Amino acid sequence: MTVLWLLLLFLIIGGVFAADVKIVQLGDSYSSGVGAVATRHDYDETVIPECWRSSHGWGGQYAGHLLLAANNNYNVTYVNGACSGAKSHDLLQANLVSQKWGLCPFRRKRNTAEVFYNRTRFKLKCNKYAVPQINYVDPATDLVLLTIGGNDALFAQLLSNCILGISIREARKCLEIIAEARTTQVNYTETIKEALVEIWYKMGESGKIVVFQYPHLIQNYSRIWNDPRSGIYIDGPQLVRQFTEEGNHAYIVAAEELNTAMGVEFLTIYSKTMDLFANHEPDPRKHSRNDDRWISEFERPIGSVFHPNRRGHWEWGAAVALEGVFGIDLS
Template sequence: MVRIVAAVAAGVTLAVACVPSGVLPKLACAVLDASCPTGQSQRGSLPQVTRLTAVQVAQGGMYVALGDSYSSGEGVWDLDNKPLNDGADRCHRATGSYVPLVERAYRFGGGTAFYACSGATTAQILSGQYGQKPQITRVGPATSLVTLSIGGNDAGFTKVLTACIVKLPWSSACVEQDAAVSRRIDELRPSLLKVLRELRTRAPNARIIVLGYPRPFPKDPEVTVDNLSAEDQNWINGMTRRLNDAVGSVVSDFDRAIAAFGAPGSAEYVDAYEAFTGHEVGRPQPYLNGLNVNVEELKVNARSYHPTGDGYRRFAELITKQIAAGPGRPMNNFHVSAP
């Protein structure tokens, strides 16, 4: 009786891990010490089951790039003169983003779909912007890799920066936003989880890679930049860290759940907080655009505080390395070959 229960338990475990039921007779023979034929059976050889590597999983289907301005290429949009696809002009999708670089680094069996949109929130990933189809609808069963940057607009970082920059030099209006920003970051967690669940529903076998945000100012700022004092810069750095930690914890918890059930696919977080170290705003060769104002129109250019071309190339390095490294655990995606 104990052996029968053990066999059943082992069968359930294999089923959850997506192992074909064709291997179960062989397993039962081993566990129950039954007298089973070896080698060729009357029906021929059993199919071969191979666990896929992280790279094989990523390359097996379509690469879909979603997210906000840090993925769309806002920082280099006004330098672009090549239309990408429908809605690129509204969403500021640029060829200078990291997405085309990742596309060139790997050969994706189903091609690439690039639909990140500047200004996107977690809710707009699901509902759409500017009359365009929701980004989430670009993901389907054939999707094998999703990259995503999201959360900055939920936290209201654009408005936060604006309030910090336009304040009077001696004002504390920047750091006084702490409670409001912290609340919005806490509220981001359930909405990000909703996005991850929808991605899994649509593409249950895919790897989902979520990219964090870089620290915008030096670790120990010493000079005022764009009307931002050292105290202001430290506070903005701290809020960026808090946002990244919130996003990273949601993604990590989600992947642990995937692994616990032995399910295929993954959710992976890339912490970009230190990625621009030595190249922050105010440095000689920044990877982030500083404040850019059209003096004639008295209008701030949208590329302000978004990655430069070098910044997007650095993002591409992070993503391509993550694709190669995988989630830090075995993938539960399998290839079944005919006997």
């Protein structure tokens, strides 16, 4: 009987002194949870299925680890506002997630806290928008986690042309996309910086934002395109790996600039992603396969290609949990 009373007292005291932590996840498909479930029907979202959100993604896994950690004693609230396909401007602006022929939903179902609809100019199609992701943030938010910039950097086109491409035409297209992405990088980096400041203002000074770098999407190998007639000589896979590293480094520079400008370290860059996924990337060579990969190739669910698989999301979330709450003040 005494043991039961002591256990009850422990639970009561633990509940009294537990720190409330609200975590909001924003960003693109690497944050929404793409690849974290077995089939598309297993994703959480019913209001915006186009966002492919899952609480089994690495952010939800991280929140779960905090909730269960006996020595941390946190009351965790986790909100996923990320959306597959999101670009930097979608952090502060509405994101067009679908456009279909026909009528929009009835007025009473048309606008919610997460979506809104309108008709095209000639009333033939209905546009469905996800609200700006900043709408998920409020003064009670302690921690914002996000990945962003991959869609701005044309990663899907880089993969299809520089890695999966087999012709000289695709090699030429690879060079064009790399050049375009590098040209626009300055612009979308500035857009991201402006959005991060606005998000932090909405959180309040005690909040912290953590931007997560992307992993390499393929193992370290080379494939040379050499066409003397056109003068093309490139190594597509190495170009993609190099460009990913350049983008990740740009976040570090941006964080230093913003923290200095604001006079407080509100922005942290999680720079361990590449090391975490090292040797667990897909092997894209013909007739080769990495059976210990944490990033999907062409397995189900369709649409999760070159995103963390279920093992990848679990490992990523567990690794992030080792950082605790990133030094935020919960007093």
